[in-house]
Amino acid sequence: MQIEVITGSSMGSGDAPDAVALGPHAALVLDPAGASAVLDMAGNFYGVSALGAALLKGALRFGREATARAAARRFGIPEERAAADLDRLIGDLSARGVLRRGDDAGTGRSDGGARIAAGLLAGIFRLTGSAALRARAALLFARLSFALFGWRPTIDAWRARFPEAEGARRVDPAEARAIDGAVRASAARNWMGADCKERALACFTMARAAGLPASLHIGVALYPLGGHCWARIGDIVVSDDAERCNRFLPVFRYA
Amino acid sequence: MSSGFSIVAERGEVRVRRHNLEGARAAAMVDTAEAGGLRAVLIGRLTYRDDLLAALGGHAPVAAGDAALALASYRAFGVTGIERLEGEYAVAVIDPAERRVVAGRDPMGAYPVYWTRRGGDFALATTLRPVADFRGDIEVDRRFVGEKLMIGFSQLDYRTATGLRGVSRLVTGAVLVADLAGGGIDVRRHWDWTARLDDPGTDDLDAIAAGYRARLEAAVRERLSGTVAAHFSGGMDSTAVALIARRQSARPVHALSIVYERLFGLKDETPYIDAAIAGSGLVPHRLSGDAIADFDDPEPLRLYDEPVTGLYQTGRDIALSVATAGIGADTALTGVGADELAADAPYYLADLVRGGRWREAWAEATHWGRENATNPMRTLRPFGVEPLVPAFLQAGLRAALAGGFAPLSRQNPWTIPPWVTREFARETGMRARSLEVLRETFRGGDSVVLSHALAAVRHTAGDIMRSHVAAPLGVHIAHPFRDPRLMTYALGARLRIRPRPGEQKVLIARAARDLLPEKITGRREKGSFNAAFFQGLNKNLPHLERLVEEAPVDGIFDRPELLAALRRTALAVDQLRGINGLNHSLAIARWLHTLPRWREAPDVATDLFPDQAPV
Numbered sequence: 001m002q003i004e005v006i007t008g009s010s011m012g013s014g015d016a017p018d019a020v021a022l023g024p025h026a027a028l029v030l031d032p033a034g035a036s037a038v039l040d041m042a043g044n045f046y047g048v049s050a051l052g053a054a055l056l057k058g059a060l061r062f063g064r065e066a067t068a069r070a071a072a073r074r075f076g077i078p079e080e081r082a083a084a085d086l087d088r089l090i091g092d093l094s095a096r097g098v099l100r101r102g103d104d105a106g107t108g109r110s111d112g113g114a115r116i117a118a119g120l121l122a123g124i125f126r127l128t129g130s131a132a133l134r135a136r137a138a139l140l141f142a143r144l145s146f147a148l149f150g151w152r153p154t155i156d157a158w159r160a161r162f163p164e165a166e167g168a169r170r171v172d173p174a175e176a177r178a179i180d181g182a183v184r185a186s187a188a189r190n191w192m193g194a195d196c197k198e199r200a201l202a203c204f205t206m207a208r209a210a211g212l213p214a215s216l217h218i219g220v221a222l223y224p225l226g227g228h229c230w231a232r233i234g235d236i237v238v239s240d241d242a243e244r245c246n247r248f249l250p251v252f253r254y255a
Numbered sequence: 256m257s258s259g260f261s262i263v264a265e266r267g268e269v270r271v272r273r274h275n276l277e278g279a280r281a282a283a284m285v286d287t288a289e290a291g292g293l294r295a296v297l298i299g300r301l302t303y304r305d306d307l308l309a310a311l312g313g314h315a316p317v318a319a320g321d322a323a324l325a326l327a328s329y330r331a332f333g334v335t336g337i338e339r340l341e342g343e344y345a346v347a348v349i350d351p352a353e354r355r356v357v358a359g360r361d362p363m364g365a366y367p368v369y370w371t372r373r374g375g376d377f378a379l380a381t382t383l384r385p386v387a388d389f390r391g392d393i394e395v396d397r398r399f400v401g402e403k404l405m406i407g408f409s410q411l412d413y414r415t416a417t418g419l420r421g422v423s424r425l426v427t428g429a430v431l432v433a434d435l436a437g438g439g440i441d442v443r444r445h446w447d448w449t450a451r452l453d454d455p456g457t458d459d460l461d462a463i464a465a466g467y468r469a470r471l472e473a474a475v476r477e478r479l480s481g482t483v484a485a486h487f488s489g490g491m492d493s494t495a496v497a498l499i500a501r502r503q504s505a506r507p508v509h510a511l512s513i514v515y516e517r518l519f520g521l522k523d524e525t526p527y528i529d530a531a532i533a534g535s536g537l538v539p540h541r542l543s544g545d546a547i548a549d550f551d552d553p554e555p556l557r558l559y560d561e562p563v564t565g566l567y568q569t570g571r572d573i574a575l576s577v578a579t580a581g582i583g584a585d586t587a588l589t590g591v592g593a594d595e596l597a598a599d600a601p602y603y604l605a606d607l608v609r610g611g612r613w614r615e616a617w618a619e620a621t622h623w624g625r626e627n628a629t630n631p632m633r634t635l636r637p638f639g640v641e642p643l644v645p646a647f648l649q650a651g652l653r654a655a656l657a658g659g660f661a662p663l664s665r666q667n668p669w670t671i672p673p674w675v676t677r678e679f680a681r682e683t684g685m686r687a688r689s690l691e692v693l694r695e696t697f698r699g700g701d702s703v704v705l706s707h708a709l710a711a712v713r714h715t716a717g718d719i720m721r722s723h724v725a726a727p728l729g730v731h732i733a734h735p736f737r738d739p740r741l742m743t744y745a746l747g748a749r750l751r752i753r754p755r756p757g758e759q760k761v762l763i764a765r766a767a768r769d770l771l772p773e774k775i776t777g778r779r780e781k782g783s784f785n786a787a788f789f790q791g792l793n794k795n796l797p798h799l800e801r802l803v804e805e806a807p808v809d810g811i812f813d814r815p816e817l818l819a820a821l822r823r824t825a826l827a828v829d830q831l832r833g834i835n836g837l838n839h840s841l842a843i844a845r846w847l848h849t850l851p852r853w854r855e856a857p858d859v860a861t862d863l864f865p866d867q868a869p870v
Contacts, residue, residue: 002517003519014413026739030517031790031828033517033790033793033794034786034789034790034792034793034794034827035789035793035826035827035828037827045828046825046828047827047828049825049826050793152748159349179854182626184625184628185625187624187625187628187629187630188621188622188624188625188629188630188631189631190630190633191630191632193624193629193631193632193633194630196628199628222519222786222789222827223520223783223784223785223786223788223789223790223827224785224789224827224828224830224831225826225827225828239628240628241628241757241779243778243779243780244455244628244779244780246523247520247782247783
């Protein structure tokens, strides 16, 4: 059996009134043969037992009551106990913001801050065409924005500030490599470093600013549990080696 | 049960027997010889026989076997004649005239040698059981258990202690002389890697690679015997060995590959195997890896003489040996041993830092960062700074303040797992040993690079699978990359050439570039077996929990804590380097659990020289 990825968009709230949903930046990754995980890009990643993963999947698809009934039948336990276990799991994940009812509104000061950061970066890009300077600025602002405002506001704000150009140009591999090289060189010289999401966002932003089609990708490795972020300019993987990125199971794509 | 030969000198008589090698193929794993009143017994294979025959000149043996050659060498050169032997072997000579037994092992410890005394009597064997039987009483050596828990990634073949009190190990690259008359035992370690380091004499990579290639070809050639199978993973090492063997052998060479169709991370390895097999002339055989889970350990549990390093992957090792025997092969070539000396860890950064060349160290780390899409500190810290930190701090400040202990989420190879009882850790000196090994690893030589390489060699010597699994099947496992002539050259090369970011095993890639498809040499990293490990752990969790509950580990482990760690590890949420302690602990628990059955299991022995010679 293959590893299954369930996101908020791939499995919307069921018809049952007590159905739960994953947040827009959360995913459930199930390996029937091993460990499973819940990913919350706005928070943390969580290891989940096989039983927990099955219960969660059921709750997402069929709602709380039906899942508790099915679990009770399958494991030969009282329905009240199955329901209590399930409620504990749902409550825990809801408290962490992984599960929610309805869409995440996403308003507040953190969004505004991220929009300001994105705007400042856009201003710097207007002032200079130097790839090296753009890369340095993009990495710095990415670091600050993620640290101060978090994943979701940063991604949403930067995608809005650097939209994909209509009729985006064909990707010249040399141009993509130049952006990749500039970001890597800047990250390599930075003694504080730049992690994968900062590099990916920097490449994404520089590509979009240059009128190139770009996307951001999040992948997960289950063993051990970990995530990775990279960008693509067209079909070309940038900000990291394609070979390394291929070792992660794609979960989210932002374009 | 493990297999091999034993020599028991008791009440003036010497009895030589073969153990647990039934059937013609398995029995042939042990060779014997007699000449001039002396007897020799050998398990394994000698290499570079022609060189030794040339040195023997007129003393060359009439008989063709390896035991005869070893005996001839002893007769010509005495104990030094045993030291001169090359190969993957354990050997013993019974010399009635000198009233002594002389035994030796190769420098990488292909087969173990255990020995003990009881009054004026003496026993020596390549399998632990006859030595234990000779001794009578057996008691677990708790210090050895503590060592295995702390340094469990090591085969511990450099330690004279074994898992049983009173039973000693002949360490690798050493010779033992047992005086049967006077009762004295003299163990002489004749092999010194540092002294034998072979400097290529140049920094030119192509020249060094040519020298490496020549030695690798010789190492393979010397190991071709009978029907040959080569383990073939699609990685650089095993592929190079298999392709060299194919070129050198007049007979077909079989390539054995474990392939995965479902396992994430490993199912993508198949194209590399396909690329290497295509047009190679190798006879391909494929085993399904999806059917072999890590930690698979079918009941009744297989019996091992000592705790098994890498217990979790024994299923794969066993499957390969069984498949090798199944196709009628006598020799299994592997790619084992290349990583220790050709791997890519840039410890030269620590030597730069230690030498005050900080600017250069930073420039190098920046270069690594750029190529690996990381920041410089991600390379400089583990390879340039940490090796120079005092040993007591290397495992972390918190661990240092906690007597070496660390919680599961902060475990690393140098910390004591939280489920080990403090009393046991104190009694067996686990913390002190950890610090000693740390110092040896990074400060054991003139350079961190050499020190680390020597530690890798020391800790990977020994091979439990040969005597337990392969030999009873009539298969000799051969590791060309562990040929000492190649290894001493590779050690010298480590001091001349630096690993390069973005390139796997620069030396091997360059040495074998005409052989290996670019698809393989161009890879940055191989697929990992992490998924196999964790899926196997999840699958076998009930069995492992039962093992922990039933094994006699009181006083060693806090059982509930170990069980909790086992369940948490199955979720795969912690760093990989924290798993070592759990693996070692499971190996210990399993060994202790099976020890009573090991003690009672049948040990099938056959006399090798039916007329017992008085000594």
